Structure formats: structure tokens, C-alpha cells
Amino acid sequence: MGDDRAGAVRGFSRAAQGYISVPDVSARLMVAKAVEDLGDILGRPLEGVPDKNSDDEVLAALDFDVADTKEEAGDDPALDRLLPAMSMDEDAAEELRLDSERRIRNAKARHLRDLHAILLSEDERVLVPYGSEPEVLAALTDVRLLIAERLDISEPEDIEALREVYLARDEDYVTESPRARQTMVLLEVYSFLTWWQDSLLLAMGEGEIGS
Numbered sequence: 087m088g089d090d091r092a093g094a095v096r097g098f099s100r101a102a103q104g105y106i107s108v109p110d111v112s113a114r115l116m117v118a119k120a121v122e123d124l125g126d127i128l129g130r131p132l133e134g135v136p137d138k139n140s141d142d143e144v145l146a147a148l149d150f151d152v153a154d155t156k157e158e159a160g161d162d163p164a165l166d167r168l169l170p171a172m173s174m175d176e177d178a179a180e181e182l183r184l185d186s187e188r189r190i191r192n193a194k195a196r197h198l199r200d201l202h203a204i205l206l207s208e209d210e211r212v213l214v215p216y217g218s219e220p221e222v223l224a225a226l227t228d229v230r231l232l233i234a235e236r237l238d239i240s241e242p243e244d245i246e247a248l249r250e251v252y253l254a255r256d257e258d259y260v261t262e263s264p265r266a267r268q269t270m271v272l273l274e275v276y277s278f279l280t281w282w283q284d285s286l287l288l289a290m291g292e293g294e295i296g297s
Contacts, residue, residue, distance in 0.1 A: 097285030104215040105289045107282065114212065116275050117282075118205040121198050121231050127162055127232065130195035132202050163234040168194070168228060194228055201225040219290060226283045233276045237269065245280075249273050 096108040109117075126130040169190055200221050204212055216220050237244060248269070 097282065098214070098289040100289055100292055101213075103212050105286055106214075107212045107214060108122065108210060109278075109282070113278050113282075116206055116271070117229070117279065118202060120233065120275055120279075121202045121205065121225065124168075124229055124232050125195060125198050125202075127164055128168070128191050128194055128198075130191060130198070132199060148184070164232050167235050168233045194224075197228070198222045214286065219286070223283065223286065226279060226286075230276060230279050230283070233272050233279070237272055237276065239276075245273060245277060246281040 096106075098105040098107045100106075113252075122132045169187060200218060204214060204218075204222065207213065234240065237248060239248065
């Protein structure tokens with residue numbers, strides 16, 4: 087997955103039943119794996135990606151864990167982005183969060199389950215049915231927020247800067263260092279998600295339904 091993704095991966099386009107994309111297997115399963123990791127962090131586990139692919143490249147692409155953190159689940163820093171405080175008053179914000187957190191978590195989990203089912207469909211195409219766009223976009227945004235927190239990035243240019251740092255290092259270091267390898271995978275997942283989400287938004291803005 088490089089900058090010329092469109093050459094090998096078809097972004098979303100309108101069709102009769104919804105928006106269709108044809109990502110490669112590695113990209114599709116990496117996104118599904120990240121969705122599952124987010125479900126774990128929210129305390130709403132999803133069924134795992136089926137281990138039915140023996141392709142070494144696909145299996146290597148799944149060798150990452152966005153949910154991996156030294157913090158306890160309730161203290162995961164990603165939750166600060168996913169479940170932001172709703173009041174400037176600290177006591178009031180905590181009270182409001184306690185009152186609404188279960189509802190918010192359940193809503194996010196429903197969005198994740200919808201996206202997860204779409205990604206693991208038997209069809210080689212990814213179909214986002216008409217009417218499900220808000221839920222799918224919300225789930226993609228949440229996964230991107232999680233990865234951004236793990237990579238400690240806040241601006242689009244941070245992605246390229248971080249990638250250049252790792253690409254400038256010795257190839258053996260990137261290959262042999264688990265941390266470096268995971269960072270590079272997360273960079274690829276984040277970049278793909280950004281491009282893929284943008285392609286869905288562009289397709290939604292198109293007026294005519296194609297074949």
C-alpha cells in the first residue's frame with residue numbers, strides 16, 4: 087500500500103445497492119483487525135478475523151495490536167480521544183461521562199460491528215449499503231483516532247514526518263525491531279484508512295449512480 091493505492095486498490099464508487107470498493111486482502115483484514123482492537127478497548131469485544139488465509143504477506147500484515155498498552159483498560163489514553171470530557175468543569179464532566187459513557191460505548195460498538203461485518207463479507211467487494219454511511223464513517227473515524235493516539239500524531243503532516251524517520255533508519259532495524267515494525271504497519275493502516283474514508287466521502291458527493 088503506497089501512495090499510488092488507486093492503481094491496485096479501487097476506492098469507493100456508487101452502485102445500485104450502495105458504495106463499492108475493492109481493497110486488497112491485506113488492507114481489508116488489517117482494518118478489520120484494528121476494528122477488533124478498538125472493540126476490546128471499549129470493552130465491547132468483536133469476533134476475531136478468521137485465520138483462513140495462509141498467505142504469508144497477509145498473515146504478516148496482521149502481526150500488530152493497536153489494543154496493546156501498558157495502561158489498565160479504563161486508563162487507556164485512547165479513551166480521552168474517543169470519549170472526550172463534555173464539560174469544562176472537572177466534577178461536572180466526570181458526572182456527565184459516568185451518566186453517558188455506557189450509551190456512547192454501545193453506540194460506537196454498534197458502528198464497529200456494522201463495519202466489521204462489511205469488512206468480513208465473503209464478497210471480494212466491500213459494500214457500504216445506502217443508509218449506513220454515517221455509521222461506517224463514524225467507525226472509520228474512531229479507528230483513525232485510536233491509531234493516531236498510538237502513533238502520537240495530531241496533524242496530517244505528522245504521518246509523513248514519522249514515516250521519513252523510520253525509512254531513514256537501517257532496514258535491519260525496521261525489520262528486527264518489533265516496535266519499529268509495528269509503527270510502520272500502523273502508519274500504513276492509518277494512511278490507507280485516510281485515503282479510503284476520503285474515497286467514500288467523494289463517492290457520496292457524486293450525483294449519478296454508476297454500474
